[in-house]
Structure formats: C-alpha cells, structure tokens
Amino acid sequence: MRELSWPVRLLLVNQFGVNTGFYLLVPYLAGHLTQDLGLSAAVTGVVLGVRNLSQQGLFLIGGSASDRLGARRVIIAGCALRAVGFGLFAFGVTLPLLLAAAVLSGLAGALFNPAVRAYIAVAAPDKARAFALFNVYAQAGALCGPVLGGVLLLVGFRAAAVAAAVIFVVLTVAQACVLPAREVTPSGSSVLGDWRRCLADRRFLAFTLSLSGMYALQNQLYLVLPLAAERATGTAGSVALLFLVSTVATLALQVRITTWLGSAVSRDRAMAWGLAVMGAGFLVPALLPGIVPVLVAALALALGLMMAQPFVYERIGAFGGDALTGTYFGVFYLVSGIVAAASTALIGWAGTAGFVVCAAIGLACAAAVLTLERRTAVPA
Numbered sequence: 001m002r003e004l005s006w007p008v009r010l011l012l013v014n015q016f017g018v019n020t021g022f023y024l025l026v027p028y029l030a031g032h033l034t035q036d037l038g039l040s041a042a043v044t045g046v047v048l049g050v051r052n053l054s055q056q057g058l059f060l061i062g063g064s065a066s067d068r069l070g071a072r073r074v075i076i077a078g079c080a081l082r083a084v085g086f087g088l089f090a091f092g093v094t095l096p097l098l099l100a101a102a103v104l105s106g107l108a109g110a111l112f113n114p115a116v117r118a119y120i121a122v123a124a125p126d127k128a129r130a131f132a133l134f135n136v137y138a139q140a141g142a143l144c145g146p147v148l149g150g151v152l153l154l155v156g157f158r159a160a161a162v163a164a165a166v167i168f169v170v171l172t173v174a175q176a177c178v179l180p181a182r183e184v185t186p187s188g189s190s191v192l193g194d195w196r197r198c199l200a201d202r203r204f205l206a207f208t209l210s211l212s213g214m215y216a217l218q219n220q221l222y223l224v225l226p227l228a229a230e231r232a233t234g235t236a237g238s239v240a241l242l243f244l245v246s247t248v249a250t251l252a253l254q255v256r257i258t259t260w261l262g263s264a265v266s267r268d269r270a271m272a273w274g275l276a277v278m279g280a281g282f283l284v285p286a287l288l289p290g291i292v293p294v295l296v297a298a299l300a301l302a303l304g305l306m307m308a309q310p311f312v313y314e315r316i317g318a319f320g321g322d323a324l325t326g327t328y329f330g331v332f333y334l335v336s337g338i339v340a341a342a343s344t345a346l347i348g349w350a351g352t353a354g355f356v357v358c359a360a361i362g363l364a365c366a367a368a369v370l371t372l373e374r375r376t377a378v379p380a
Contacts, residue, residue: 279362
C-alpha cells in the first residue's frame with residue numbers, strides 16, 4: 001500500500017466498502033422479496049433481473065461519463081445512487097419502489113465500476129500491482145459483507161439494508177471530501193464518435209473477445225460449481241466452502257503471483273496461463289467424483305483469475321489511453337457480460353457435460369491470447 005499514491009489507496013479501501021455493502025444486502029435480497037414481502041418467484045426474478053440488466057447494460061454509459069466528466073464525479077455519483085437504491089430496498093414494499101431500487105442500484109454499479117478502474121489505470125504507476133491489491137480488497141469485502149449481513153438479519157432485513165445504505169453514504173462523503181479530481185483529457189470527438197472509435201479498434205475487440213472467457217468461467221462460481229458441491233455433499237452449506245477457498249487464496253497469493261509473473265513472463269503469457277489454469281481446473285470434477293475435485297476447480301478458478309485479471313485491467317488502460325480509458329472499460333465489460341450470459345446458458349444446457357464446456361472455453365481463450373501475442377496485436 002505504501003508504494004501507491006494516497007488517492008489510489010483511498011479507492012482500494014473504497015472497493016472494500018463497496019463489496020462489503022453490496023454483499024451485505026444482495027445475497028439476502030431474494031429471500032426478503034419472496035418470504036418477507038410475499039412476491040412470487042417470477043416477480044422476484046424480474047426485480048433481480050432488472051438490477052443486473054441496469055448494471056451490465058449501462059457499463060458503456062458509465063465508462064463514457066468517466067471520460068467526459070472525470071472519474072471522480074462518476075465514482076461519487078455511483079456511490080450516492082447505490083445508497084439511495086439500497087435505502088429504497090429497506091423501506092420499499094410496492095413493486096414500483098422495488099423496481100426503482102433495482103434500477104438505481106444497478107445504474108450505480110454501471111457508473112462506479114468502470115470509473116474506479118479507469119482512475120487507477122491512469123493514476124497508478126505500477127498498474128498491475130495496483131489492480132492486484134484492488135482484487136485483494138474486493139475479495140476481503142466480499143468475505144465480510146455476507147457475514148455482517150447474516151448478523152444483521154437477526155434483527156431484520158431492514159437493518160441490513162439500512163446498514164448497506166449507510167456504508168455507501170460514508171463512501172460518497174469520503175470520495176467527495178478526499179478524492180482529488182484528475183484533469184479530463186479531451187478525446188476530440190463526440191460520445192458516439194468515441195464509441196465508434198472503440199468499436200472500430202480491431203485489436204481491442206480481438207483482445208476483448210479472447211479475454212471474455214475469463215468472466216464466463218468466473219460466473220461458474222455461482223452456477224456449475226455450487227450445483228456440483230451440493231450434489232457431492234447433499235447439503236447447500238457446502239457451497240460456502242467454494243467461496244472460502246477462493247477468498248483465502250486471493251488474500252494470500254494475489255500480490256505475490258502478480259509480482260512474480262510481472263517479472264518472469266510477458267503480460268500476454270500471464271493472461272494466457274491464467275485462462276488455461278481456469279479451464280483446466282474444470283477437468284478435475286469432470287473426471288473425479290466428490291467434493292474435493294470441486295474445491296480443486298474453485299481453487300484453480302481463483303488462481304487463474306489472480307494470474308490474468310490485473311494484467312487484463314492494465315492492458316485495457318493501455319488501449320484506451322488517458323482520454324478513453326473509461327470508454328474502453330465500459331465496452332470490455334459490456335461485451336464480456338454478453339459473452340458470459342451466452343456461455344452460462346450454453347453451460348447450463350450442457351448439463352453434466354458443463355465442466356467439459358468450461359474447460360474448452362478456458363483453453364480456447366488461452367490459445368487466442370497467445371495468437372494475439374504472436375501477431376503483436378496489442379499495445380505495449
């Protein structure tokens with residue numbers, strides 16, 4: 001931490017708070033909607049789907065806003081909107097209010113997610129190590145949030161939702177008071193012109209498609225691996241082991257792995273190796289029964305992400321430059337979200353062969369990244 005500037009340190013702590021507040025509430029939201037408010041499973045699915053669509057579908061808007069207005073303003077706006085959205089979840093009992101809460105909390109993520117990464121990509125000298133620490137703080141928040149939420153649920157869902165909203169209020173004030181603004185570099189074009197420039201960048205689109213498998217496989221921590229853990233043990237409680245393995249590994253190894261890879265191999269090979277490890281991990285439960293192979297796959301997934309993700313973020317910043325970093329992050333997230341959704345549907349349809357599909361995605365994307373390296377299709 002001492003090697004980083006204090007604005008970047010603040011954003012790392014901010015990400016810890018963001019994930020703490022998010023995971024304090026969202027994992028328990030479906031139960032609140034169905035059990036406390038008596039909504040049907042279909043209506044609950046609509047509310048949760050609207051939240052996810054508002055975030056995934058508007059990443060490009062958030063990225064462009066970061067480039068045009070400055071990342072600081074967009075980060076502050078995103079935290080403030082998340083506070084309002086979670087506050088509505090705390091007190092909203094009608095469907096219109098719940099939908100408004102879903103839209104606002106989703107839009108908030110679409111604003112501050114690309115903006116925070118764009119700020120770090122420009123402000124941090126050692127970008128890969130900064131993003132490695134960013135992942136550590138994010139994982140720590142994802143670990144603390146559900147625990148704190150589970151305790152507050154003993155009082156009631158409203159207490160958990162209010163606590164989550166208060167966390168985002170504190171984050172909003174902290175960014176407004178302490179985070180310095182950075183000079184906005186004009187792109188020399190309109191917003192639509194920026195989008196056209198980004199979408200016409202064939203090198204970047206090839207890179208994005210090659211790395212989109214990273215998010216497709218990461219999403220299986222919420223689908224294929226939990227289902228396999230439940231089948232292996234006969235209890236839903238075993239799912240917690242997956243997240244425990246992933247989180248502990250990230251906290252212990254992320255910075256070490258990034259430091260070693262940064263000096264030992266090229267960025268492209270680090271990303272390719274990460275994708276290959278993620279994909280290969282799914283072959284273990286495909287070939288062997290029991291909970292241990294599933295935990296091995298979860299560990300391989302975490303290790304692969306640690307190997308690839310910091311360098312992916314670093315590379316996106318290199319593509320975008322100071323003027324369009326946010327836009328490039330927005331497009332990357334948008335395309336990756338679409339690919340992840342389609343891949344998850346395919347993996348779910350494959351049933352027991354889903355592990356093989358996951359392995360194929362990881363290995364194919366690793367080969368694609370190595371192909372790009374040989375063609376020198378990415379910026380230094």
